[in-house]
Amino acid sequence: MNKKKLNKYDKAYLRIAKEWSRLSYCKRKQVGAIIVKDRMIISDGYNGTPSGFENCCEDENNLTKWYVLHAEANAILKVAGSTQSCEGATLYITLSPCKECSKLIHQSGIKRVVYHEGYKDDSGIQFLEKAGVEVELITDLE
Ligand SMILES: [Zn+2]
Numbered sequence: 001m002n003k004k005k006l007n008k009y010d011k012a013y014l015r016i017a018k019e020w021s022r023l024s025y026c027k028r029k030q031v032g033a034i035i036v037k038d039r040m041i042i043s044d045g046y047n048g049t050p051s052g053f054e055n056c057c058e059d060e061n062n063l064t065k066w067y068v069l070h071a072e073a074n075a076i077l078k079v080a081g082s083t084q085s086c087e088g089a090t091l092y093i094t095l096s097p098c099k100e101c102s103k104l105i106h107q108s109g110i111k112r113v114v115y116h117e118g119y120k121d122d123s124g125i126q127f128l129e130k131a132g133v134e135v136e137l138i139t140d141l142e
Pocket of ligand 1: 099
């Protein structure tokens, strides 16, 4: 497939990830993620508290609670609980992954990460590149 056509799908999936970020009830930052394998969406996620916990991500000081799961972690964990696997998949995410999540991404077998916005700390991206995961930034979603 040519590069231009690929890019069209990349943008469409990234737009879905963006739509997903709006489902997050976190106030400080809303992040959405989509995992695609063989041109099929196999998982989705947004940042939020684990199942069974109240739907509030910030504490009384407006700091994000430590147990809030990031969007990509939620999406990867959803695959772990299914019959699918992330091996060879692409992760579409609205914000570049933090270093904690980048470990999960690499270890889960995801081979490509497409993101829309850079996180202030780029050590996650640096780690992924070092691990041989293809990383691409797409800022223009039109
Ligand atoms: Zn993270």
